[in-house]
Amino acid sequence: MKVTDLQTPALLVDAAALEHNLATMAAALPGPRLRPHVTAHKTTELARRQAAYGHRAFTCATIREVEGMVAAGLSDDLLLANE
Numbered sequence: 001m002k003v004t005d006l007q008t009p010a011l012l013v014d015a016a017a018l019e020h021n022l023a024t025m026a027a028a029l030p031g032p033r034l035r036p037h038v039t040a041h042k043t044t045e046l047a048r049r050q051a052a053y054g055h056r057a058f059t060c061a062t063i064r065e066v067e068g069m070v071a072a073g074l075s076d077d078l079l080l081a082n083e
Contacts, residue, residue, distance in 0.1 A: 011041075011043060018046075018049070022050065022053045023053065025053070025055070026053040026054055026055070030054055031055070031056075032056075032057055034055050035055070035057045035058060035059050035077075035079065036050050036055055036058055036059070037058070037059045037060075037061070037081075038058050038059065038060045038061070038065045038068075039059075039060070039061045039062075039065065042065070044068055044069060044071075044072035044074060047069065047072070047074050048072070048074065051074060051076075056074075056076045056077060057076065057077035057078075057079070058074065058077070058078055058079070059078075059079045059081050060078055060079065060080055060081065061080075061081055061082060062080075062082065063080070066078050066080055
């Protein structure tokens, strides 16, 4: 499959760079010291990867993001950063 054959929107990730960045952030800010913001990537699969590195608390900007995280089983500690 070619990139031009993908339905959009589609998330394309350099897997090696992603793993490097996840490991780097986990080393710099382990566990609860980092609360990733779901809006940055808008995907529960990346949130799962972050959780696997020990970052199980997430910030969401919308109720829909919270609902998606709960549906994906990523509801240990969710913060709705909204008025």
